[in-house]
Amino acid sequence: MRYGIPEYRLPRPVLDAEIARIAELGVRIVTDHVVQDLLVEQTEGRFDAVFVAIGAHLSKKVDIPARDAGKIVDAVSFLRGVASGERPVMGRRVAVYGGGNTAMDAARVARRLGASETVVVYRRTQEQMPAHIEEQTDAQSEGVTMNWLRTITSVDDTDLTVEIMELDDEGRPHGTGKFEKLAADTVILALGQEADTGFLKSISGLRFDDGVVQVDPATLMSDVPGLFAGGDAVPSERTVTVGVGHGKRAARNIDAYLEAAPLPPKTSKPVATFDSLNLWYFGDANRRSQPQLDPESRISAFEEVVGGLSADQAGFEAARCLSCGNCFECDGCLGSCPEDAIIKLGRGHRYRYDYARCTGCGTCAEQCPVNAIEMVPER
Structure with missing residues (x-):
């Protein structure tokens, strides 16, 4: 987490606090061993x-002919170095070879280190890209360009050569024998990890x-x-x-x-579907969005892109929880029962049903906002 995930996605104080919680439980952590x-x-x-x-x-390797091997770095080493405080000199133009989340991280970090032109080279289409769509979108909003259906064949002093690919009937990429030149001072390989x-x-x-x-x-x-x-x-x-x-x-x-004992079996409750909830109970509540840095501010530093919630926001969001399928003691059933067949057992203990009084009218189940009550036929 510390060396593979950039700080703009995982702030180090948050990570340090999580590790400290584990250590406080009595876990002994031994490093450099x-x-x-x-x-x-x-x-x-x-x-x-x-x-x-x-x-x-371990970064997966690929044999790419290069006049200057020093301008080619692997994404894992690159991200680890930056996370350790290094600020490598990459030049103005950076090409990232790969299509996964690590490739997106490398491209976005390069932008934050001052690269004015960053391009991702990927041998398949955008639809086949393994990177999460939100990672792609964020990278593009920060000025990273995408070069689909291209594969790097060689790296020269100031540029690289890519072959244009095309997909066969089964969706696999194949070379076309057509080539292009892309300007690049540094090439970052992000072809997967082992x-x-x-x-x-x-x-x-x-x-x-x-x-x-x-x-x-x-x-x-x-x-x-x-x-x-x-x-x-x-x-x-x-x-x-x-x-x-x-x-x-x-x-x-x-x-x-x-x-030497088996785990207790898990008990799964039926899923409370959206259609089974009575959302009218909760009134209208508009979700408050989390704060986000604008793209121009993002690339100037490693500040967290998506901020956390304030105390007020956290309280508001927690209050919106529907507790789907689980009773949260709203007392709706208690107030709706015409036969007084529902007995409240005290806060945190929910209710008991007096089936001698219950007529099976179903009003309790019909108004339950979270589908915690289900009517079943008598046997």
């Missing part, structure tokens, strides 16, 4: 379980597919008992949300593994 043999570390540390969450910090799982390859029984560890999707435990893995190190969508979610899921399953 290279693990060469995981099983030896586990034995010497007397650990009963291991969770591997090493991320994907997990550095080499130190795990010697562990007997551990399976890999395309360099990532194979685990049980439900428990995140590998074929080696006690060895769990998650995030970018396993087959998954490589986002912070998924990585954090894997950490929570693994923690629950590691606890169950250590206790």
